[in-house]
Amino acid sequence: MVVSPSVPPISAAGLPDLTGALGSFPISIELSSLVLVVLTVLVGIFIGAVSVVLIYHWRRFPFEHDIFRTAERVYLSGVALMLVGVVIGILAA
């Protein structure tokens, strides 16, 4: 079977006219709540894994207990704050 390649039309400048092939611009981006929820779940899995690893290290390191205890509080407070932003955004979207 022979497949003949489709040749795009040639523009006035002598270059292939790819306007139709690339679609129309501007590309309009829309986000549904479902997409946001899926993204949140994926990021949540990532953050959960990282949190376990970080807290595991902070609690086992013997030389800097005080600073790592503070780090744990600051880290978890930041995570909670940003999760509030995510939840508010999803509920309002």
Next chain:
Amino acid sequence: MYIPMEEGESIVAKVHRHWLFIVLRIAVLVLLFIAPSIIVLILESAGLVSIEGVSGAARLALWSLWALVLWAMFWQFWTTYYMDIWIVTNKRVIDIDYERLFDRNIAMIRLDRVQDITTRVQGVVGTLLRFGSVVVQSAGSDKEFVIDQIANPEALRDAISKVAGEAGTLRVVKME
């Protein structure tokens, strides 16, 4: 991870890498934080993309998710930086070398085996910000013990030589 202290052993100094090396990583995170806004702005002004269909609330959610990812990365960087430490005790020097989390290398050298201590400050940035290396040479070994990219290496050299001085014939060489 646990490094048992010997009887009568006490910590003389704890040394981290120079702050410049964590600041460089934070600068990358800041760039990553603003990069999506800049890219969208450029694409919008070029007429390639329109985000009018994305509500303010959805943008807040996306921004928070992106900030959350970068927040976790920051703490990973900071933890690796902070756990990468050299500890000088009155009996030995301990190098806890963290490349990444779960990727560490621990080396020790006993002070009674220390022969030479050399400090090295290289380059304009190193000289201006006062960071460099301390190289500890032990007796009966060709291996060097390198404490690299630390702030004020002369102070650490003095601390090691002070506690190691009574152990033997310690020779201090300063190179800049």
